[in-house]
Amino acid sequence: MKEHARTVEVFGGRVALLGAGREAPLALAVAEALLRRMHAALTRFDPRSELCRLNDDARLTVPASVLVRRLAAAVPYAGALSGGLVDATVEPAFAPERTAPAGDPRPATPDPQRRWAQVSVDAAAVSRPPGVALDSGGLGKGLAADLVAGRLRGLPSYAIECMGDVRAAGAERTLRIASPWSDEVLAELPLTDGAAATSGVTRRGWHLIDPSTGRPARTGIVQATALAPTALEAEVRAKAALLSGPAAARDHLPHGGLLVLDDGELVSV
């Protein structure tokens, strides 16, 4: 079956949309509009964005749009799902480091303050302790892929590639997992209905944070790919697997995945 394709430049990267069926062109155009709205609302790099204004707001409870509420709802979800390892309230105060953090690899551990658990959402507003900033980074990508999937679900088949996060349904596809060190394909998996996400430290530097220290984590895993029903869950599970280190990573990949260790060894889960 013919699939229509559309690419959208948002979130500092490129989102690829695929959809089959007569209504696909219009559906993809609607999906693009949604992505652009998400970008405008959730970017951390524009102080006028709604997310930045929320993070600067001194009130405990702040009225928010549905997009910002969705992101805020994802924060405690990610924290609970990962045992506190994926903490979107941790705001890195440094640029990613190009070289590996010193010392032996060790698993990251949760922040005992559990600030992510203090974020809550109701029908119109977001509540969090003033001063606690929400980070749209990885969660925003997974959320975007899932929300776009909601827009495309009437099509016979569709797929979304959102800068490493994938969501697809309706057709048998090949899921390619990119190498952490080159543009080569490391492995291929069949994917029909579901999602996948990959986190790693070899492309953008050591930017994944150990919540307990606020510093870059070096756990012995350089890339983790997770499969899951939704892109948001896959995103959280990939990060949690990487942060937990080789010994515990399997616990965070109940739907399967692939790990790349420091020494290049591949571990299929």
Add this chain to the structure above:
Amino acid sequence: MPQSTEPPPVGQRLRLVRRRITAATLATFVAAWLAVAALGKGGSTSTAQTSPSPTTATSTQNDGGASSAQSDDPESDGFGPSQSGDGSGSGADSGSSQSSGQQGGPVTTGQS
């Protein structure tokens, strides 16, 4: 030929107004239809015939989506608030994700 300066009778004016309303309605319909047709084919959309790709690896790990659907979402933009408050209700579509046995284009996951 002398031209009459008298206004047309009421019946004739009513017919004229009716004709104009009909023409305007038709024109609006045609314009809307053309706009939808143009939007559907516009932008950077392209089509591609996807072909089967070889697969090499392990088992499929799909479970068909586990989150709540959004079709009942009352909000105008269709996203709505998180229904469970746990962030997991984001766009899953278990109701429409039946596999058709068709081959779709490959997708890639990797570090962004």
